[in-house]
Amino acid sequence: MLKLDILYFAWVREAIGRDGDTIDHPGANATISDVIEQLSARGDGYATAFADPTRVRAALDQAFVPLDARIENAMELALFPPVTGG
């Protein structure tokens, strides 16, 4: 079974209390929103982190994508708040 590595940053990571998770690959047609919904269902910190998905941004294989993007054959999904560097 293919796996999908998920990484969390900033307050997403703090709410969940973990740097990341590895899940069974949800398939090429699944969207990032689908994965977020699946993670939220775990409750606790996950539900807190993803309570308002409009505050969450994502990258697939290290490239920014919108939450309605399909996972396709990506191996790494990162979930984080809007960036605040510079």
Next chain:
Amino acid sequence: MIEIRVGAEDFDAAQWLARLEALGGGAVASFTGIVRGGGGLKSLQLDHYPAMTQAQIERIVAEANARWPLLGIVVIHRIGLLLPADRIVFVGTASSHRAAALESCAFLIDWLKTSAPFWKKESFEDGQESWVEARHEDDVALERWR
């Protein structure tokens, strides 16, 4: 000359400016970002997405290089724990034309603020901690380059 540095260590802006000046272009522009004190701020923690940061900055630098005739680009971004008055970020550009140097420097810092995977967390003297919220003004600043 293209130099991209992401790391915890401090940098010497004067040394980088000297390297850009030595390229012989006649125009060097730079921006140095400093941790703003006040408001009871004790420290700033800079978090980033290591696997993505370097690649994303390389993309932004390549874009600047394609849009302006540049001889040199330096982008330095610090991570980890920073104190008020510490340097956070440096962007320097060299060109034969002052408009190219100035505009590309502004372009690079605007892009870094909105498109590189860094996150700032503030710690205050009273023990409070909070993640810095993204600013709408930064998105607006980026719009002028589209």
